[in-house]
Every structure is written in C-alpha cells, then in structure tokens.
Amino acid sequence: MKRVIWFVLFCSIMIIQSTYAQNKVTEQQKSEYAKGNRDRDFLKEYIEALKVDGQTEILNDVIDEYLMTLPFNERYVGENLSDFMEYVTRVDARTFIDIIKNWEKLSLSQEQADQVAVKVDNMCKMDLFNVMMEKEEENGKRPAKDYTDLQTILKKSSIPISDMRRYMIDMWQCWGKNDVSGMIQVLGKMVGDSDSSQEYEKNGNSLSLDTMFEGVVIGNMMNYVLEECNLDQCSQILEIMDHAIEKNGRTGRMEMFARMRDNFEGKKMMMEMGEE
Amino acid sequence: MKLTGIVFLLFISLSGIAQQPESLKDSVIKKWENIQLPEKGAVRTILAEREEIARYLKMNDAPAEVFQENGAQAIHRIADLCKKVGEELQLKPSVIKKVLKGVDLSTKEFLACTNLGLVIEDYYGLKAVAEGAPVGEAWGSMWFNTTVETIGNEYDYSRYRQILELNNPELSLAYLSCLKSVFRYNGYTKGLDELRPLFEKNMPEGELKDEINKLYESYAHLKEGNVAPAFTLKDFRGKEHSLADYKGKVLVVDVWATWCGGCIAKLPKYMEMSEKYKDRDDIEFITISIDDKGVYNSWKYALPRLKLMGMTNLLASEGECTFQEDYNITGIPRYFLIDKEGKIVSVYAPTPGKDFETLINRTLKNSND
Numbered sequence: 152m153k154r155v156i157w158f159v160l161f162c163s164i165m166i167i168q169s170t171y172a173q174n175k176v177t178e179q180q181k182s183e184y185a186k187g188n189r190d191r192d193f194l195k196e197y198i199e200a201l202k203v204d205g206q207t208e209i210l211n212d213v214i215d216e217y218l219m220t221l222p223f224n225e226r227y228v229g230e231n232l233s234d235f236m237e238y239v240t241r242v243d244a245r246t247f248i249d250i251i252k253n254w255e256k257l258s259l260s261q262e263q264a265d266q267v268a269v270k271v272d273n274m275c276k277m278d279l280f281n282v283m284m285e286k287e288e289e290n291g292k293r294p295a296k297d298y299t300d301l302q303t304i305l306k307k308s309s310i311p312i313s314d315m316r317r318y319m320i321d322m323w324q325c326w327g328k329n330d331v332s333g334m335i336q337v338l339g340k341m342v343g344d345s346d347s348s349q350e351y352e353k354n355g356n357s358l359s360l361d362t363m364f365e366g367v368v369i370g371n372m373m374n375y376v377l378e379e380c381n382l383d384q385c386s387q388i389l390e391i392m393d394h395a396i397e398k399n400g401r402t403g404r405m406e407m408f409a410r411m412r413d414n415f416e417g418k419k420m421m422m423e424m425g426e427e
Numbered sequence: 428m429k430l431t432g433i434v435f436l437l438f439i440s441l442s443g444i445a446q447q448p449e450s451l452k453d454s455v456i457k458k459w460e461n462i463q464l465p466e467k468g469a470v471r472t473i474l475a476e477r478e479e480i481a482r483y484l485k486m487n488d489a490p491a492e493v494f495q496e497n498g499a500q501a502i503h504r505i506a507d508l509c510k511k512v513g514e515e516l517q518l519k520p521s522v523i524k525k526v527l528k529g530v531d532l533s534t535k536e537f538l539a540c541t542n543l544g545l546v547i548e549d550y551y552g553l554k555a556v557a558e559g560a561p562v563g564e565a566w567g568s569m570w571f572n573t574t575v576e577t578i579g580n581e582y583d584y585s586r587y588r589q590i591l592e593l594n595n596p597e598l599s600l601a602y603l604s605c606l607k608s609v610f611r612y613n614g615y616t617k618g619l620d621e622l623r624p625l626f627e628k629n630m631p632e633g634e635l636k637d638e639i640n641k642l643y644e645s646y647a648h649l650k651e652g653n654v655a656p657a658f659t660l661k662d663f664r665g666k667e668h669s670l671a672d673y674k675g676k677v678l679v680v681d682v683w684a685t686w687c688g689g690c691i692a693k694l695p696k697y698m699e700m701s702e703k704y705k706d707r708d709d710i711e712f713i714t715i716s717i718d719d720k721g722v723y724n725s726w727k728y729a730l731p732r733l734k735l736m737g738m739t740n741l742l743a744s745e746g747e748c749t750f751q752e753d754y755n756i757t758g759i760p761r762y763f764l765i766d767k768e769g770k771i772v773s774v775y776a777p778t779p780g781k782d783f784e785t786l787i788n789r790t791l792k793n794s795n796d
Contacts, residue, residue: 377724410725417728424731426664 176200184213191220198234210238218246227257227267236270242278242301247271251301254310264311272312275301279319280364283371294327314344315404319368326372331379334372335387341369342395342408366407373411377418385419388412452493455480456541459500469508470522477501477526491536498530499540499550506549506566513562523557533595547602551586583609584618588625596631603630606639611757614775615646649755649774655765656753660715660741663727668713668741670769677710677790680763681779682743682756684718685725690760694733696779697762701738703784709767710791713739717751717759720744767794 180197188194194217201210214234218226227235227250239246250257251271259267282296302320305312318341325333380388392412401409421427458480464472480497505526509516527550531537540546548566555565560582567583590602606626609619623643630636648656659669670678681697683690694714701712714735718726723742730740743750750756754763754774762776764786772790777783 374724377728413732414724414728417730417732418724420731421728424736426731426736 176204176206189216189220191217194220207238210234211240211244214238215244215246219249223253223256224258227259232259232263232267236266240274240277242274247274248300248304251304251308251310254308268311271310272316275312275316275320276361276364276368279323279368283368294323297327298323315341315365318344319365322369322372326375329379331376331384334376335380335384335391338373338376338388339391342391342399342405362404362407365404369407370411377411377414380415380418382419382422385415385422388415389419451484451487451489452496455484455493455497455500459497459504462504464504464508470505470516470518473501473504473508474522474525491534492539495530495534495536496540499537499546502526502530502549502553503542503546506553509553509556509562510566516562518553518556520557523553527553527557532590532598533593535597538597538601543601544605547590547598548586551582551589554589555582555585581618584622587618587622591622591625591629594629599630600633600635603639604635607642610639610642610646612775614755614773615643615650616775617651619643620650646755649771651771651773653771655763655769655771655774656750658743658748658750658753660743660748660750662739662741663730668739670765673711673765674769675767676708677767677787677794678763678765679710679712679776679787680765681712681714682717682754682759682761682763683714684716684759685722685729686718687759691733693760693779694735698734698737700779700784700787704787707791709794710787711739713741715741715743715750717743717745717756720747764790766790 176197177200180193180200183193184197194213198210198213198217201207201213218231218235221231225231226246235246235250241247250267257264257267278296282294285295298320302324305317305320318337322334322337322341325331325337376384376388389412392408392415396405396409396412399405418427459476462472462476477497477500481494484493484497505518505523509518530550532547532550552566556562564580565582567580567586587603587606590599593599606619609616613619626636626639630639647653655670657670659667661667679701681690681694683694685691697712697714704710704712716726720742723744726742730736745751754761760778761774762778762783763774764772764776764783766772773786776786
C-alpha cells in the first residue's frame with residue numbers, strides 16, 4: 152500500500168514538473184527567436200510559454216510576428232483576434248498597420264469590428280500621449296516621432312476610428328513641419344466638427360480619461376501655436392474658437408478649447424499693446 | 428397577578444423612570460427642535476421653555492448631562508435669535524446671564540452636549556454681548572476668513588483664552604484643535620502670540636499640544652515685525668524683481684494662480700484698491716502667481732485679460748524658487764502687507780476691502796510718523 156502511495160506521488164510530481172517545464176520559456180526559445188526563427192509552430196509554442204510566464208511586453212512582438220505568418224483569412228479569427236486585442240499594443244506593429252490597411256477585407260462581426268476600431272483608436276491616442284510625455288521629459292519643442300505612414304494609411308482606410316484621432320495625427324504632422332497655418336486649419340476642423348468638439352457619450356469615466364490624454368497632446372500642440380502664431384493667425388484662431396463655442400457651448404471638450412482660447416485672447420491683447 | 432404586572436409596567440413607562448439618560452437627552456433635543464418661537468417675546472418663551480424642561484428633568488431625576496444639554500439648547504436658540512435680529516433684539520446683560528447660568532463649561536457633563544463646538548462659540552458669543560460687544564463681532568470672525576476676512580478679532584482670542592483659563596483639559600482638547608486652522612488661515616497672529624504663555628501652561632500635554640507647538644515654531648518667522656523672507660522673481664519680460672527693490676515703499680502683494688477661481692474673482696477688488704493709491708509713490712501693489720512653470724503661457728496671457736498689465740506681476744513656480752515654502756503658501760488667495768523697512772505687517776492680510784485698506788493706511792501712517 153505504501154509503495155502505491157509513493158508511486159502515485161512520484162508520478163504526480165513528474166507530470167507537474169514536465170508540464171511546467173513544457174510551458175516555461177526556455178533559453179533556447181529566446182535564442183532561436185533572436186536568431187530570426189519565425190516558424191509558425193515554434194512561434195505558437197513560444198507565445199504559449201510567454202503567456203504562462205506573463206511576459207506581456209515581448210508578446211506584442213512575438214504575436215505580431217506569428218499573426219503575420221498566417222494567411223490573411225486566419226489572422227484575425229478566434230484566439231488570434233483575442234491575442235491581437237489583448238497583447239498587441241504598439242502602433243509600429245505590422246498587424247496594427249495590416250488591420251487598418253485591410254479593414255474592408257476583414258471578416259468581423261459588428262461587435263468585433265467596433266471593438267477593434269476602439270482599440271486602434273486608443274492605441275493611436277496612447278502612442279501620441281506617450282511620445283508627448285517623452286518629449287516633455289527631453290524638454291524638446293518638436294515632436295520626436297513622424298506619423299506619415301500611419302496618417303497615409305488612415306486616410307485610405309474606412310476603419311471607423313474617431314475624427315478627433317485623425318485630426319490629432321494631422322495636427323501632429325503639421326507640427327513636425329512647423330506648419331502653424333496647417334495646424335490652425337486642422338484646429339478649425341477639430342472644433343468645427345460637433346462630434347469631435349463634444350464629449351464622448353459612453354460614460355463619465357472614459358470622458359475624463361480621454362479628455363486628459365487628449366488634453367496633454369492637444370494642449371502641447373496648441374501651446375506651440377500660441378508661441379509661434381502672428382497677430383493674423385491669432386485672430387483667425389479666436390474666430391474659429393468663438394464660432395465653435397457659440398455653436399457648442401463650453402461643455403465637454405469645448406471647455407478645454409475654450410481655456411486655450413483665453414490664452415490666444417491674452418496673446419492678441421499683448422501683441423496689440425506691443426508687448427510681443 | 429397579571430393585572431398588577433401591567434399596572435406596574437404602565438406606571439414605570441408613564442413616570443419616565445424607565446427612560447435611559449440617552450433617551451431623556453434625545454427627548455430634550457426633540458422638544459427644542461419643535462419649539463415655535465413667537466415674533467414678540469421669543470426670549471421670554473425660550474427662558475420659560477428651559478425652566479419647564481428643567482422641572483420635568485428634575486422630576487425624572489435626570490443626570491447632570493441632560494440638564495447641561497437643556498441649557499446648551501437654550502443658549503443656542505437665544506444665540507441664533509441674537510445673530511438673526513442683531514442689536515435690535517436689545518438683550519439685557521441680566522437676561523443673558525440668566526441664560527448662561529447653570530451651563531458649566533468646567534464640567535465633564537458639559538462635554539457631552541451635542542454640537543459642542545457651536546455651543547462653546549454661542550456661550551462665549553452671548554457672554555461677549557453681555558459684556559458690551561457689538562453682536563456683529565461677538566462671535567469672532569475666524570471661521571469665514573477664506574471668503575470674507577483673513578484676520579480674526581479679539582473675541583476669537585478671548586474665547587481661546589477663557590477656555591484655557593478654565594483649565595478643563597478635556598474641554599481644551601475638544602475645542603482647541605481649531606487653533607491649527609487659525610494658523611493655517613491667519614498665520615502667526617498677535618493674538619496667537621499673546622495666547623502662547625497660557626497655552627504652554629494650561630494646555631494638556633499630548634499630541635495636540637505638540638502639533639500646535641510645531642505650528643508655533645514653523646510660523647514664527649512670519650510673525651508681525653519680522654523681516655519678510657527675501658525673494659527674487661521674474662516678470663513676464665524676464666526682468667528680475669527682488670523684495671529689496673521695494674525698500675522705502677509699503678508693499679502690497681496678491682498671491683494668486685490662474686487655476687484659482689476665488690483669486691481671480693477677487694482680483695478686480697484688488698485692482699480697485701490699488702487705484703486708490705495710484706498717486707502715491709510710497710506704496711506699491713504687485714501680484715505673485717504660484718502657477719507651475721509648465722503653464723507659463725496661461726499665466727503670461729492671463730495678465731492682459733485680467734487687466735493686470737498696469738502693475739508688476741511675478742511668477743513663483745514651485746521648484747524654481749523657495750517663495751511658496753518661505754511664506755507657507757498652503758492656500759490662495761493670500762495677501763501680504765510689508766512695511767517700508769521690509770518687515771512683515773501681515774502675510775495673512777484681509778481680503779481686499781475696507782479692513783485691508785484700514786491696515787494699509789495705518790501702515791502708511793506709522794511709516795511716515
């Protein structure tokens with residue numbers, strides 16, 4: 152009887168150990184991935200091991216590589232779509248671009264399509280925010296990242312991300328070129344479009360968080376415009392903002408723009424006093 | 428037998444013997460809540476009610492705590508009436524003494540009164556009226572300083588003094604934690620300075636005393652008559668301005684920020700006040716903003732919008748200078764008045780208005796004498 156118990160215990164330990172060893176990321180997997188092994192089966196095993204280890208940062212890249220090895224019709228279905236939704240977080244991921252580019256060809260249910268669009272929208276927002284925060288740390292005046300490719304594919308894609316996100320990227324790109332007039336043009340669309348200038352209607356929390364992230368990015372861009380604009384441009388901005396405030400009131404995002412408007416009004420007054 | 432038991436229970440409940448002190452106290456409070464005062468003879472009604480309730484309590488052999496509550500309730504009602512009607516109530520000192528009689532702040536039972544802080548303030552407010560204080564001042568002015576005043580009056584300090592003089596440790600502990608707010612909103616005032624020896628002597632040892640003593644120490648450098656902490660700050664043109672530059676002039680400072688709605692609301696009053704002294708060359712009005720460096724533009728461009736371009740406006744961002752620490756800026760708006768010698772008259776001056784102007788005029792007069 153005693154022998155049987157010891158045998159069962161021994162077997163259990165072996166099974167647990169082997170299962171554990173199977174799932175854990177090995178040095179060999181790391182080294183093979185680093186050497187460029189992109190074999191589909193190897194990547195799948197590596198992903199499972201990374202998930203068990205909870206190495207989510209590396210998962211962004213490995214899942215991105217794995218999904219791109221799959222034929223397009225398999226790439227964003229079932230677990231693959233779930234992996235994309237959960238682990239792909241960087242806008243430079245190939246799958247991120249792939250989804251935007253091939254939006255029309257995707258076979259997604261309406262619910263899935265909505266979720267993917269929201270994710271893409273959030274990824275754009277957070278990337279702009281993170282780059283902006285890095286810029287703040289470096290105390291630089293110009294944005295450190297060029298979004299030309301993203302801007303181009305977004306223009307061609309029918310993916311239903313928010314207009315605000317598109318405008319933010321457009322304004323960012325003008326900023327990179329020191330194009331104050333271009334930034335003012337984008338601002339006109341941003342505050343003129345009632346959907347963009349108003350708040351999200353989903354719930355209170357997403358409103359404040361979205362407004363906060365956007366506020367940092369837009370606030371920094373508008374601060375640049377504030378510093379660089381001449382009297383005519385300043386007057387133009389005031390006209391745009393006054394019109395938008397009259398149309399939408401000082402609620403939601405408009406409150407953020409209205410505060411910016413006050414700075415332009417002050418600058419205009421200073422310029423008229425000959426202080427600038 | 429059954430009938431005897433029912434009669435006994437009925438007797439107990441009717442006589443009130445079965446009532447616990449807590450429920451007796453509750454019924455006293457309820458009784459006072461339900462009293463409707465006539466327009467004429469309200470004071471007389473309050474006194475009569477108090478007497479009637481006291482008789483009832485005596486009959487029920489109520490504990491001292493409930494008698495104190497009854498007295499406190501009467502004081503509170505008379506005080507309310509007094510504050511509402513004002514001087515026209517023409518309360519005679521003898522009547523007030525009658526109201527205050529029997530309420531003994533030196534007892535343990537008094538400490539059990541509901542809304543103890545308010546009762547204490549009403550007690551001393553009425554006492555001050557009986558001693559001839561105007562009704563508008565008798566309750567002090569500490570507690571509304573963030574919107575109306577920034578200095579208390581002598582009646583506030585008189586209240587603290589009288590409480591300490593009673594030498595009732597529990598009362599001191601229950602009420603005097605308010606001294607922390609006095610420091611926070613009023614700084615190291617003359618009143619607090621005069622109170623210190625008595626505070627040292629009669630305040631019971633412990634955490635609260637240590638905490639208030641620490642405040643005495645950390646605010647000491649901002650006492651009236653001390654040299655104001657030096658500062659060198661920049662205006663929007665980048666020009667540096669030091670406190671020393673204003674030597675020979677009385678300096679008035681408005682400490683504000685663009686995010687502070689209260690500060691902005693009071694700026695026109697401050698400007699209005701400065702206008703009254705515009706022809707004098709022995710006084711200067713300036714503003715110092717504590718906005719962060721990151722919102723420099725918001726500050727700079729707020730200046731013309733808020734019509735502040737006519738005076739010197741300086742920025743004292745946190746991390747860029749020690750101004751905020753040096754002057755214990757824990758809330759704004761704050762107003763400073765610094766004399767011609769660079770000494771503090773007040774770094775917790777009243778909000779722009781009559782009181783502030785009186786203080787400015789007195790400072791100007793003293794400097795010129």
